Amino acid sequence: MDLVERIRSGNKRTLSKLITEVEYDTETGREALRELYKYTGNAHVVGITGSPGVGKSTLVARIVKELRKREISVGVVAVDPSSPFTGGAILGDRIRMQELACDPEVFIRSVSSSAGTVGRTTKNIIRVLDAAGKDVIVIETIGAGQVDLDVLNVADTKVIVLMPESGDEIQMIKAGLLEIGDVYVINKADLENAARTKSQLSLAIKERDGWIPEIVMTIATSGEGVEKLVDAIFAHKKHLEDSSNLRKGRLEAVKSEVVEILVEKLKMRFYEKFSNARYSDIFEQVLDKELDPFTAAELIEKEEGL
Ligand SMILES: Nc1nc2c(ncn2[C@@H]2O[C@H](COP(=O)(O)OP(=O)(O)OP(=O)(O)O)[C@@H](O)[C@H]2O)c(=O)[nH]1
Numbered sequence: 001m002d003l004v005e006r007i008r009s010g011n012k013r014t015l016s017k018l019i020t021e022v023e024y025d026t027e028t029g030r031e032a033l034r035e036l037y038k039y040t041g042n043a044h045v046v047g048i049t050g051s052p053g054v055g056k057s058t059l060v061a062r063i064v065k066e067l068r069k070r071e072i073s074v075g076v077v078a079v080d081p082s083s084p085f086t087g088g089a090i091l092g093d094r095i096r097m098q099e100l101a102c103d104p105e106v107f108i109r110s111v112s113s114s115a116g117t118v119g120r121t122t123k124n125i126i127r128v129l130d131a132a133g134k135d136v137i138v139i140e141t142i143g144a145g146q147v148d149l150d151v152l153n154v155a156d157t158k159v160i161v162l163m164p165e166s167g168d169e170i171q172m173i174k175a176g177l178l179e180i181g182d183v184y185v186i187n188k189a190d191l192e193n194a195a196r197t198k199s200q201l202s203l204a205i206k207e208r209d210g211w212i213p214e215i216v217m218t219i220a221t222s223g224e225g226v227e228k229l230v231d232a233i234f235a236h237k238k239h240l241e242d243s244s245n246l247r248k249g250r251l252e253a254v255k256s257e258v259v260e261i262l263v264e265k266l267k268m269r270f271y272e273k274f275s276n277a278r279y280s281d282i283f284e285q286v287l288d289k290e291l292d293p294f295t296a297a298e299l300i301e302k303e304e305g306l
């Protein structure tokens with residue numbers, strides 16, 4: 001059986017090995033990604049994001065359980081928070097996740113965000129899981145910084161997780177996350193201020209592309225509200241399918257991915273060019289303040305016919 005067939009049969013060991021190849025960006029990994037590409041696009045990708053400690057991992061474990069109850073196969077990609085302060089939670093997450101990982105229809109993988117290429121790696125892991133036939137792929141990220149937003153971009157449904165707050169203004173408004181969510185979760189609804197946070201949130205969110213973001217209250221530790229959350233995710237999925245938004249969103253993602261690849265290639269090419277002495281006088285001039293970096297870039301552009 002060739003690799004593609006083994007992956008598509010859902011063999012966990014093969015899947016695990018291939019994902020490692022993809023993580024290390026090996027030739028085998030790249031080759032497999034090219035071959036598997038045409039089998040992707042069937043999975044619904046759900047991005048779960050929110051500040052450290054809001055309960056994302058606890059929630060993801062509950063979502064996976066709920067999906068399995070509905071006989072839906074699941075892949076989970078956890079992008080580890082890089083902050084050492086939340087490091088303690090990771091061990092707990094792994095233990096919770098391990099119980100679920102025994103299920104042959106569940107595949108769970110962590111990616112370390114310390115690697116500079118985590119965005120692309122995560123996208124590629126999602127592809128492998130998609131080609132392997134997982135119906136839903138859940139990604140957990142902390143939602144801060146460009147990398148996380150990149151990762152979130154590939155999600156068809158973006159779920160923003162908040163917890164009750166006592167302030168006048170929800171922190172997430174400042175973080176700019178209120179413009180991108182399709183579903184909002186107020187987790188830890190057992191704590192004070194849950195209702196208040198919900199009403200503040202409902203005032204802040206707006207309709208986008210014919211979809212009014214849903215707000216769901218959950219208590220991830222007990223599982224309360226998780227069924228409603230999964231329903232909201234599927235309602236959004238249906239909305240995307242019924243409108244042309246699924247295709248539109250994915251088209252944008254494809255575009256930015258190709259741009260990203262081109263930029264990476266261009267960068268390599270420039271560094272190669274700069275490794276010989278050809279432009280060294282320009283760099284010297286910039287260093288000596290005879291040229292500014294913008295003018296230097298323009299000169300090189302002209303020289304290269306760009
Ligand atoms: N009271 C209460 N505590 C919760 C709830 N959900 C999660 N927690 C607790 O909140 C803490 C953080 O939960 P995690 O699931 O690790 O949170 P996280 O968002 O994944 O955290 P990071 O991955 O570190 O960003 C844990 O101690 C959970 O038990 C909830 O609904 N209510």
Ligand SMILES: [Mg+2]
Nearest residue numbers: 056057089093
């Ligand atoms: Mg977590």
